[in-house]
Amino acid sequence: MRRRYRISVATTAAAAVLTAVLVFTPLRFTYRSAELRVSLETAQAVIAALVALLLYGRYRRTGRLGDLLSAYALALFCATSLFFALLPALADPSPGGKLDRFDTWAPLLARGIGAAALAWAAVGPRRWFRLRNDAVALPLALVGTLGVIAAVVTATLDWLPPVLELADSGSIQRPNLDAPPAILAAQLGLVALYAAAAVGFARQSEREPNPLATALASGTVLAAFARLNFFLYPSIYTDVVHVGDVLRLLWYLVLLVGAAAEITGFRRLEAEAVAARERQRIAQELHDGLSQELAFIRSHTAAMARGSSPPGVTPLVVEAAERAMAESRRVVEALRADAVESVERLLGQAVGDVARWAGTGFEVSVDPLVSLPAEAHAPVGDLVRRAATAAVRSRAPSRLWVRLELSEGRAVLAVEDNGAAPPGPGDRNAGLREVTRRAETFGAVARTVSAGDDRTRLEFVLPWRPPRPHRPWEGS
Numbered sequence: 001m002r003r004r005y006r007i008s009v010a011t012t013a014a015a016a017v018l019t020a021v022l023v024f025t026p027l028r029f030t031y032r033s034a035e036l037r038v039s040l041e042t043a044q045a046v047i048a049a050l051v052a053l054l055l056y057g058r059y060r061r062t063g064r065l066g067d068l069l070s071a072y073a074l075a076l077f078c079a080t081s082l083f084f085a086l087l088p089a090l091a092d093p094s095p096g097g098k099l100d101r102f103d104t105w106a107p108l109l110a111r112g113i114g115a116a117a118l119a120w121a122a123v124g125p126r127r128w129f130r131l132r133n134d135a136v137a138l139p140l141a142l143v144g145t146l147g148v149i150a151a152v153v154t155a156t157l158d159w160l161p162p163v164l165e166l167a168d169s170g171s172i173q174r175p176n177l178d179a180p181p182a183i184l185a186a187q188l189g190l191v192a193l194y195a196a197a198a199v200g201f202a203r204q205s206e207r208e209p210n211p212l213a214t215a216l217a218s219g220t221v222l223a224a225f226a227r228l229n230f231f232l233y234p235s236i237y238t239d240v241v242h243v244g245d246v247l248r249l250l251w252y253l254v255l256l257v258g259a260a261a262e263i264t265g266f267r268r269l270e271a272e273a274v275a276a277r278e279r280q281r282i283a284q285e286l287h288d289g290l291s292q293e294l295a296f297i298r299s300h301t302a303a304m305a306r307g308s309s310p311p312g313v314t315p316l317v318v319e320a321a322e323r324a325m326a327e328s329r330r331v332v333e334a335l336r337a338d339a340v341e342s343v344e345r346l347l348g349q350a351v352g353d354v355a356r357w358a359g360t361g362f363e364v365s366v367d368p369l370v371s372l373p374a375e376a377h378a379p380v381g382d383l384v385r386r387a388a389t390a391a392v393r394s395r396a397p398s399r400l401w402v403r404l405e406l407s408e409g410r411a412v413l414a415v416e417d418n419g420a421a422p423p424g425p426g427d428r429n430a431g432l433r434e435v436t437r438r439a440e441t442f443g444a445v446a447r448t449v450s451a452g453d454d455r456t457r458l459e460f461v462l463p464w465r466p467p468r469p470h471r472p473w474e475g476s
Contacts, residue, residue: 015225048078065129069121076114115193122200179234187231194224215258222251293324322357350384387415395419
């Protein structure tokens with residue numbers, strides 16, 4: 001037997017043993033506690049909301065109808081606990097009245113609809129279903145369901161059977177099947193729906209192993225036995241708590257554990273995907289930078305060994321070797337870093353790689369209101385490195401300035417130098433075109449190429465819009 005089936009079977013066996021013990025032994029299993037009832041409903045509502053959000057997020061990724069129905073069912077359970085169970089428990093209605101009858105049938109009907117949706121999600125055909133404007137349609141469907149339930153129950157209150165009157169909780173030691181047949185039939189229907197959902201989710205967990213599917217399979221087993229206990233002991237006062245409520249709480253706790261495991265696994269997969277993208281980026285940078293420099297060095301040193309190299313090539317080989325060394329140091333430091341570097345350190349390292357071999361000074365400043373996402377660090381650092389290299393080659397400056405500023409709500413990167421103007425427009429434009437092409441590959445736009453008579457400034461409007469700064473409320 002596979003592991004996930006073993007979990008479901010073990011859960012079934014444990015719940016069956018607990019139910020049998022309560023049926024055949026003289027144990028106290030019901031008592032009145034309005035405070036405990038409120039605590040149970042609150043905990044269940046919070047857990048159901050969390051799992052519903054997680055299932056909705058999965059639906060946004062997969063587009064499967066089953067995930068959408070599961071999210072709807074858990075959201076309906078949450079709303080039922082809040083509006084049809086928790087609020088009546090706080091209101092403390094008088095037993096036997098119409099409000100008490102509403103508090104019995106409205107949650108029962110709502111949970112029946114939710115259980116049916118959950119069972120269909122588990123055993124229904126695997127279909128892909130894209131709901132237009134799902135972020136709006138799903139809450140509207142939830143509100144509509146609650147409204148219809150409230151209207152139907154309110155309109156039929158005079159025909160609905162009254163709730164079962166409960167004797168002293170300590171005197172009830174055996175199952176009591178004297179409740180109205182409609183209540184007993186509803187509880188048995190819920191048992192069947194949850195049992196079907198348990199079988200369906202167990203099969204799903206075998207096809208696509210994931211913690212939440214396993215939790216749904218085991219949890220719906222507990223939900224089925226909770227409803228079986230409600231069938232055997234059908235007292236539905238809002239302040240009565242017994243084993244059915246405990247089993248129902250356990251099924252929500254199992255869902256909570258599954259949701260936590262699902263989130264942890266998703267974060268691990270996301271980290272692995274980020275690492276894979278980072279490895280691909282580093283490989284591309286090594287190919288475009290270090291490998292090109294090494295190929296240049298190899299070809300010219302081979303020509304020098306044969307005695308066929310053109311005159312004046314030695315300084316070019318030395319410069320290429322220095323750039324290759326700087327590139328290798330940068331890659332090693334990036335691989336060794338334990339955390340993402342700050343933007344200021346990133347820019348300082350990028351311009352420093354160029355300034356060290358060129359023998360120039362440099363200065364970096366970052367506006368504290370500007371922040372960049374992690375995926376922007378690599379292309380921005382490469383852009384600074386290329387722009388500084390172009391400035392050093394064409395104008396031989398003695399100092400470089402790199403600034404990251406906020407202008408009209410956009411992040412602007414500026415690389416400025418105090419080098420002399422190149423002798424002709426061709427020398428200036430060659431390096432500029434290369435840097436501009438690199439900027440365009442990730443959506444940056446070159447905006448300005450001057451800063452006065454004694455300086456040259458190249459600006460780039462970056463595609464990442466910084467978050468709006470938090471401003472405290474200013475009262476009068």
